[in-house]
Amino acid sequence: MSTSRFTLYYYYSSFCSQKVLLALFEKDCRFNRKLVNLHTGEQNSPDYMRINSDGLVPVLKDGEKIIVESDKIIEYIDKEVKSGPKLIPDPNTSAGREVLRLRNLMADINVRLLTFGVIANQELSISGVKMPRIFLKIISGRSGRDMVTNLERNAVKYPDLRQAYLTKAEKTRRSIDDAFKKENVVKCLDDTERTFDQLEESLQSSQAGVSGKEYWLTGSQFNVADILLAVIMDRLTILGLEDRFFSKSRRPLLFDYQQRIGQKKSVQMLRAEAKKIGPLLLLSSVKSVAPYVGSVSVLVLAVGASIWYLKNK
Structure with missing residues (x-):
């Protein structure tokens, strides 16, 4: 288990989460993951809204410090993490x-x-x-x-x-x-x-x-x-x-x-992230629509999603 000082609250299909993930991978930075499933509305839970009142991902926690907005997170990472390349050149150059x-x-x-x-x-x-x-x-x-x-x-x-x-x-x-x-x-x-x-x-x-x-x-x-x-x-x-x-x-x-x-290791890691968490997210999405559809439809949804994932992994 990672013992990193950083914890990232994110969701893979979130555009802003992807930017931050790629920055972390480029910097070769270890971090703890907290998946916030947007399909099931976890970003709108009271606990999460108290972390980020906009109810958006990603959020980066560094100890007690909370950083929101992807650009600010990337700037913070680039400043605090000494490993990997410098991502943001001096604006005076x-x-x-x-x-x-x-x-x-x-x-x-x-x-x-x-x-x-x-x-x-x-x-x-x-x-x-x-x-x-x-x-x-x-x-x-x-x-x-x-x-x-x-x-x-x-x-x-x-x-x-x-x-x-x-x-x-x-x-x-x-x-x-x-x-x-x-x-x-x-x-x-x-x-x-x-x-x-x-x-x-x-x-x-x-x-x-x-x-x-x-x-x-x-x-x-x-x-x-x-x-x-x-x-x-x-x-x-x-x-x-x-x-x-x-x-x-x-x-x-x-x-x-x-x-x-596509040949860069960091980009390959970003794309692999979807494959790794795919089954979990698909199952969560199936559960999220269960109250609105019948049991047969839920089964069809689960099977269809699983077939799609297997074809695209």
Whole structure:
């Protein structure tokens, strides 16, 4: 068992959790894991809301200190953990300024809207969303509305957290509404397209300034900007959008970049994390919908999810 000073509260499919996991793996940092299952609503439990009033993952605990928000967690890790490479260059250097520019550029990509918007409007996917169909129905259907209802109930049940629950209920309601408005998702995809044009240009500049094949977004050092891009590209691949954003014909350097990041140990560890915890999460998801469906449907869901996992492990 790990005796690390760090404990990470996370969920694998959370985009922000993936960024932090990849940073920890890059830094070769040991940490204790606390899985917060978003499908079963653990992030909205009173105990967790008292850790993070926004009810979001990830959260990093260092002793009694609690750090929330993925970017702040990565910055904290990079400062506190001496092993592994430096992820965030000095902002007063040219490299640091370029990394900051790219982080700000990619921060404008609304990954949440892309994720739930493409799930809700699957005709926007190019190669098909790579998730079990039953999960797509759960995510795009009843679960979001039920979450809003449960948050509103908790606001009454736990008066000390009333405002936190009501704030999250309203944010969740808006996110659901946005995801089902196809025009919002199309605009987000178009905006992301322009961002990827700029990322292709950054790779061109980086390639020209580095001798050899080992080049990343800002040069020879894989850093926090690359962490962000790697996780965004993996999310776009899951959504079946890889041919739109980084195909060999449209953006060859980003296509090559995607092939090369798959060879990095830290990225392989990140992708393996899903395989390791997959059966547990699938079982939890089956249990979470059990109150809404009959026993036969639950059995079909469990079998279907298991077959999907075995095919994709």
